[in-house]
Amino acid sequence: MNHVVIMAGGVGSRFWPMSTPDYPKQFVDVFGSGRTFIQMTFDRFKGIVEPENVWVVTSERYADIVKEQLPEVPQGNILLEPCRRNTAPCIAYVSWRIKMKDAKANLVVTPSDHLITDVYEFQRVIKSALKFTSETDAIVTLGMKPTRPETGYGYIKADLAASSLRNKEMFRVDEFKEKPNLETAKEYIKDKSFYWNSGLFIWNVETIVNALRVYAPDVSQIFEGIQDVYGTEKEQEVINEIFPTSPSISIDYAVMENADEIFVFPADFGWSDVGTWGSLHTLAETDAYGNNAIGENIRFYESRNCVVHTTEEKRVIIQGLDGYIVAEKDNTLLICKLEEEQRIKEFSAE
Secondary structure: OEEEEEEOOOOOOOOOOOOEOOEOHHHOOOOOOOOOHHHHHHHOOOOOOOHHHEEEEEEHHHHHHHHHHOOOOOHHHEEEEOOOOOHHHHHHHHHHHHHHHOOOOEEEEEEOOOEEOOHHHHHHHHHHHHHHHHHOOOEEEEEEOOOOOOOOOOEEEEEEEEEOOOOOOOEEEEEEEOOOOHHHHHHHHHOOOEEEEEEEEEEEHHHHHHHHHHHOHHHHHHHHOOHHHOOOOOHHHHHHHHHHHOOOOOHHHHHHOOOOOEEEEEEOOOEEOOOOHHHHHHHOOEOOOOOEEEOOOEEEEOOEOOEEEOOOOOOEEEEOOEOEEEEEEOOEEEEEEHHHHHHHHHHHOO
C-alpha cells in the first residue's frame, strides 16, 4: 500500500506576523486560498494515498492544530515529537511505526509547507516513483529543474550519462551539494546535471529501515527497539522518554549522502518552498504594477512591487509605496521594506 508522511514539526515564523512559533507557516493560509500549506499538501495526494494511510509527524505543541486542519487523518496517525531532533529521527520513528502496520508499505515523505502549482504533473511523477521503489531497493529524491541561481536551496548533481533501465526518467545521484554562494550557484545553472533538492523522498519502508540500520544505527536502534509499544497506549510515553536521546541529524547527512542506490527524478511541477515574503511576491498573482493583494478589500494608489496580506476583513488603502510588505494578524501590523525582510525576526522578538 502507498503511504504519505507529512513532516510538520517546523517552527518557521518567517511570515510573521501571520506565522509564529506557536502557529508556524505550515498552518497558515499564506495565499488567501482558503487552504493552509499543510491542507494543500494533503490535498495533492488525493487519489494516490487513502486518508487512513496519511501520517503526520509534528511537535506535541501542534497536535490540536493538525487535528483541526486535517480531520480526515486518523488520530493514531498523528505522531508527536516531544522535542526537535531533525529529519532522520522523525523518519526513523514514522518508518518503524508504519512497518508494524504494513511491512511492504511504499512511502512518500514530504515537507508540509511547500507550494506545487501543477498538481497533475506532481501526481504523475509521484505515481511513477512509487512504482519504481515498489520494484527495487532504491531511494528516490525529486530534483527540481532550477530556473535561477538560487542560494537558498541545496543541489543534487545527477549522472545523466545513463538513466535507469526500469525508468528512463530516473538517474543515479552523483553528489549532494550544500546551499552555494551566488557564483557557485551560477556555475550549477550552466551545468544541466544540477537540480534543486526538494526534500521530497520516495522509498519502500523496508529499504529506508535497512538504510537507517546501516548508515545511522545510533538512530535506528532507538526506534527499532520499541516495536512492542507501537500502536499501544504506552507509545507516547515511551517516545517522550527515548526521542530526546536520539542524535539530531538530517536524513540527508544520515542516509542520502552515504547510501548507494540513490536516484534523482528530475521534475518540473512548479515547486517552491515559499521561504520568504520575497518568494511569495514572485509566486502570488500581481496587478499591472507588480502588487500582490491577498485579502478582500485592498486598494493600491501610486504603489508598485508591494505584497499586502490583510485577510481580517478590514479596508486597506496603500498609497505611494514601492517594494514594501504590509501584513496584519491578531492586532499586529507589519510594514517593512521587502529588501529588509531578513530583519523581520528581530522585529518579531520585540
